[in-house]
Amino acid sequence: MKVRIMQLTEHFNSDEFACHCGCGYDDIDMNLVAKLEELRDNVGEPLIINSGCRCPEHNAEVGGVSNSQHVYGKAADVELPDGYTVDEFADIAEEIGFDGIGKYDWGIHVDVRGYTARWDFREE
DSSP: OOOOOOBOSSSOBGGGGSOTTSSOOOOOOHHHHHHHHHHHHHHTSOOOEEEOOOOHHHHHHTTOOTTOTTTTTOEEEEEOOTTOOHHHHHHHHHHHTOSEEEEETTEEEEEOOSSOEEEEOOOO
C-alpha cells in the first residue's frame, strides 16, 4: 500500500504518526499535532515521535490497552530530548495543556483525550 505523506505543520508530517505495522492508519488529531508543535518550540529542538496512530491490531501486539488514545489518533509517545529529565519534559507538556501525560524511562506519552489523566511508569 502506497501512503501519501502530508506535511501537517511546520515540523511534523503524517508519516511520523502512521501506524508502525504498515497498514496506513495515520488519522492523527490536529489538536494533538498543534500541541506537539508548541512542545517542540518550547524545547527548541526536533522531537522524535516513537508512536502515534495505532490500528487496533498493532495496539494489541504492543500491549496497549483496548481504549488507548493511540487507536483514536489522539496520542503520541515522544522520546526524551537531550538535556531534559522526564519530569522537566512532562512539566512543559503540562504547561502546554495536554490532557493525558504519562512518564516513562524513555520519555513521555501525551494525548488530547478531553479529560485529565496522569501516570508514572518509570522503573528508575
